[in-house]
Amino acid sequence: MTARICLIRHGETDWNVARRIQGHTDIPLNHTGQEQARLLAQSLADERFDAIYASDLSRARQTAEAVAHRLHMSVRLDPHWRERHYGSFQALTYDEARERYPDAYARFEARVPDADFPGGGESLHVFLERVRKALDRIADAHPGGRVLVATHGGVLDMAHRVATDLPLEKRRDFPISNATVNWLMREDGDWRILVWDERSHLDQALDELP
Secondary structure (H helix, E strand, O other): OOEEEEEEEOOOOHHHHOOEOOOOOOOOOOHHHHHHHHHHHHHOOOOOOOEEEEOOOHHHHHHHHHHHHHHOOOEEEOHHHOOOOOHHHOOOEHHHHHHHOHHHHHHHHOOOOOOOEOOEOOOHHHHHHHHHHHHHHHHHHOOOOEEEEEEOHHHHHHHHHHHHOOOOOOOOOOOOOOOOEEEEEEEOOEEEEEEEEEOOOOOOOOOOOO
């Protein structure tokens, strides 16, 4: 049976604006992000969802809660939908990470699939498999259903690659903006994109990811 997932990147945070790497650091929405979540909820007011899931990090949870409140639903928190763990890059700006860890940053920028980070973190290969399993887990739990998931930019990057078979080494050529709407469908075990980066409900949406 087909399953449809509405994937939402969380609303804007102060660290998005500063281009500071969040990863698993728990940063809340800023004022703009809260307004984006409200506008997102308004745009989805007529949608029917069987469930709403979110990463357990505040920025995703707050975004999901805005939609859930509008639809009179609850949010199921799931840490499998967290952003990629960036090890010691977390809390640094991209420029600071490049200066402090030049070799590791070069591998990061080159998108080496099996390279991790100083201090641990996740390689692209490990991250992709986490996201692939999370997608399939949702689809298996809701056959024929429609589910909303509030998550993070890196997760959306991996989900797009799952659906299009874009290699990890290839640079991103698609937008990933705060609080935009992205629909994926799984049919006969294969994922495909139905809608990507739909933003008609927003006045502005930041895409600061590398």
